Amino acid sequence: xxxxxxxPRNRITKTGKRIMLECSQTKGHDRMYWYRQDPGLGLRLIxxxxxVKDINKxxxxxxxxxxxxxxxKFSLSLESAIPNQTALxxxxxxxxxxxTQYFGPGTxxxxx
Amino acid sequence: DQQVxxxxxxxxxxxxxxxxxxxxxxxxxxxxxxxxxxxxxxGPTFLISISSIKDKNEDGRFTVFLNKSAKHLSLHIxxxxxxxxxxxxxxxxxxxxGSRLTFGEGTQxxxxx
Numbered sequence: 092x093x094x095x096x097x098x099p100r101n102r103i104t105k106t107g108k109r110i111m112l113e114c115s116q117t118k119g120h121d122r123m124y125w126y127r128q129d130p131g132l133g134l135r136l137i138x139x140x141x142x143v144k145d146i147n148k149x150x151x152x153x154x155x156x157x158x159x160x161x162x163x164k165f166s167l168s169l170e171s172a173i174p175n176q177t178a179l180x181x182x183x184x185x186x187x188x189x190x191t192q193y194f195g196p197g198t199x200x201x202x203x
Numbered sequence: 204d205q206q207v208x209x210x211x212x213x214x215x216x217x218x219x220x221x222x223x224x225x226x227x228x229x230x231x232x233x234x235x236x237x238x239x240x241x242x243x244x245x246g247p248t249f250l251i252s253i254s255s256i257k258d259k260n261e262d263g264r265f266t267v268f269l270n271k272s273a274k275h276l277s278l279h280i281x282x283x284x285x286x287x288x289x290x291x292x293x294x295x296x297x298x299x300x301g302s303r304l305t306f307g308e309g310t311q312x313x314x315x316x
Contacts, residue, residue, distance in 0.1 A: 095246070124304075131212070133292060133306040134247070149303070181246050190235045190296045192304060194246030 094118045095195035097182050103201045104172050112167045112198050114182030122185040123165040124192060125149075125157060127178040134181065140165055172202040206230045207295050209307035217315055222280040224310050226293030229274065233295040237304070238267060238278045241290045250291075251278070283314045 095116045104110050114123065121142045126134040126149075136149030138157040146157055154176060158166045169176055179199055183192040207228045216222045224238075234255040239247035253260040253267045253276070260267050266279045280287055293307040 126306075131308055133207075133209075133308045134294075134304075135306070136303060139303065183246075185302075190302045190304070191237065191249050191252060193249065194239075196244070196246045 095182060095184055095193055097180075097195040097198050099198060100196065101199045103203065105203050106173055108172050110169045110172055110200070112180055112182075112200070114165045114167070114195055116163050116165075116182075116184045116193075116195075118184050118186070118193060119162075120184035120186045120193075121162060122187075123159065124183040124185070125155075125165070125167045126181045126183065127151070127176075128181060128197075129178050137167065137180075169200075169202075172200075174202045176200065177202045205308075206233075207293055207305050207307040209291075209293055209310050211310050212308070213311040213313070215313045215315060216283050218285055219282045222278075222283045222287065222312055222314065224278040224280075224291050224293075224312065226276045226278075226307050227274060228276075228295050230295070230297065230305070231274070232297040232299050233305075234298055235296045235302070236267070236269060236276050237294045237296075238265075239292045239294060239306075240287075241292065241309070247292055280312075283312075285314045285316050288312055288314050 124139040125137040140159045156168045182195040185192045237252040238250040241247040269276045290309045294304045296302045
């Protein structure tokens, strides 16, 4: 079984719709991250959380919000989706004694 | 500003030869560097890392070299195999920024049989 799972894997939505992307992990890590990947830009950090009560903005948080429901779950929401939020979205986790992050399989989001 | 740059969007090598992927960074506070490999429709997977106190780290066919004075790191794959064909991302972190990872743009490596 995968350690970091993301749902849905693919989603097509319309401009203005609210959408939630979910991430779950079984690694027991406290730290969780949301990134987006756009062609030619690598991965950019949206939000990150060091524990359930600690949420931090990344470099491109505008238009997004997050919820850390439990140690194992970290959700990303687009309150009102717009076409330039079309991208690949990755969730990642990190343990306490390493800088290595472990990624989920990604969600391909298309906003029409 | 792009603090981590991979200037080659793509690289093509023959099976059995060496692949060298390069990465440059500008932030002198970075103290840990990682390489990730990404296949289509999958998330990035960790490949190898290096701390700023070292200048080389080796793991099987993969070796990462760090030149702090030049703010440059490279990943060597020897010998290259067709299964190594993927996008490779360089990433860096600084303890002073909570160890957040900053990624480069990625390099598409193609290993031809």
